Amino acid sequence: MKLPELKIANFTASVPIIQGGMAIRISIGALAGAVAAAGAIGVIGASGMEDEELANEIKIAREKAKGRGVIGINIMFAARNFWGVVKAAAREKIDIIFTGAGFSRDIFKFGQDNNITIVPIVSSARLAKTSERCGAAAIVVEGTEAGGHLGTDRPIRDILPEVVEAVKLPVVAAGGITTGADIVDMLKLGASGVQIATRFVLSEECNAAMPYKKRYQTATQNDIVKISSPVGLPGRALKTAFVEKILKQEAPKPVGCDFCLKNCSLEYCIIQALIRSLHGDIENGVVFSGANVWKIKDRSIKPAAKIIEELVKEAQEVS
Numbered sequence: 001m002k003l004p005e006l007k008i009a010n011f012t013a014s015v016p017i018i019q020g021g022m023a024i025r026i027s028i029g030a031l032a033g034a035v036a037a038a039g040a041i042g043v044i045g046a047s048g049m050e051d052e053e054l055a056n057e058i059k060i061a062r063e064k065a066k067g068r069g070v071i072g073i074n075i076m077f078a079a080r081n082f083w084g085v086v087k088a089a090a091r092e093k094i095d096i097i098f099t100g101a102g103f104s105r106d107i108f109k110f111g112q113d114n115n116i117t118i119v120p121i122v123s124s125a126r127l128a129k130t131s132e133r134c135g136a137a138a139i140v141v142e143g144t145e146a147g148g149h150l151g152t153d154r155p156i157r158d159i160l161p162e163v164v165e166a167v168k169l170p171v172v173a174a175g176g177i178t179t180g181a182d183i184v185d186m187l188k189l190g191a192s193g194v195q196i197a198t199r200f201v202l203s204e205e206c207n208a209a210m211p212y213k214k215r216y217q218t219a220t221q222n223d224i225v226k227i228s229s230p231v232g233l234p235g236r237a238l239k240t241a242f243v244e245k246i247l248k249q250e251a252p253k254p255v256g257c258d259f260c261l262k263n264c265s266l267e268y269c270i271i272q273a274l275i276r277s278l279h280g281d282i283e284n285g286v287v288f289s290g291a292n293v294w295k296i297k298d299r300s301i302k303p304a305a306k307i308i309e310e311l312v313k314e315a316q317e318v319s
């Protein structure tokens, strides 16, 4: 199948792929810019970033994209600095703000007042409808196969048709998509595009340290677990020593907490655990991953543009 363009508000991506935002600093300007340069939508994971840092990453992404593609940021509503990040992104005239892990009606009003395109990430037809009424430009619907914080235990193939039926907006499917054939499946179920994150961790431009990427390369189906995150949502991660402690409810309590989340159970510090793994100390950290990482056939590390080229080619080979 020849893949169609993805249109969201006034933006058109020649490749209907959104690279899913990945906190904490897993997807930054270098990856988002490379994805945009390849004609898709590159997204900076902005949760946990300071305003100036985000502004700088947006500039890096723009330089790298050379005026091509579309660039967005992703911010979790659960972050205490949600509005700081949103306003910093607006000052930089970001193309699209993606927001998940909680739901804000006010963000849509902000988008209208500041001429910024808002795309929520939801996991139900009910929230998709509410988003449409509030002024969303498109909907990303995420199934349980996704990495990071999860809003549902239902597979994407079950939820997607319900969301497509419920709204008139473009619907983008996310969770567990690893091949061009998966993309074609989603389009046949009514999606206008797909959001992919896990596969982009194995890109040269992804900011994670090599041990993080190596953990992805060796992951088997048995390594994928669901943990409870202090954010108040389940999260999908790969087994590490620290994750085993979380599963046994033996993870150490936070030390030096800066109250970065609006609501935190204080069971352990998810942010510090994500930062440790980002820097390569994976056994003492949390490595978020989608459920289908083990299905990626070629887990070598390559440029993001090559990953996109391969996905498009694989899709073209499916009738």
Ligand SMILES: Cc1cc2nc3c(=O)[nH]c(=O)nc-3n(C[C@H](O)[C@H](O)[C@H](O)COP(=O)(O)O)c2cc1C
Pocket (backbone or CB within 6 Å): 019, 020, 021, 022, 023, 024, 026, 045, 046, 047, 074, 075, 076, 099, 100, 101, 121, 142, 145, 146, 147, 148, 149, 174, 175, 176, 177, 195, 196, 197, 198, 199, 287, 288, 289, 290, 291, 292
């Ligand atoms: C390492 C990692 C970090 C993530 N961080 C975020 C995040 O900060 N905000 C968010 O909305 N989604 C986050 N996600 C979810 C992705 O953006 C995406 O929607 C989902 O993982 C898609 O499924 P896939 O990874 O199987 O392709 C993360 C996923 C991964 C793998």
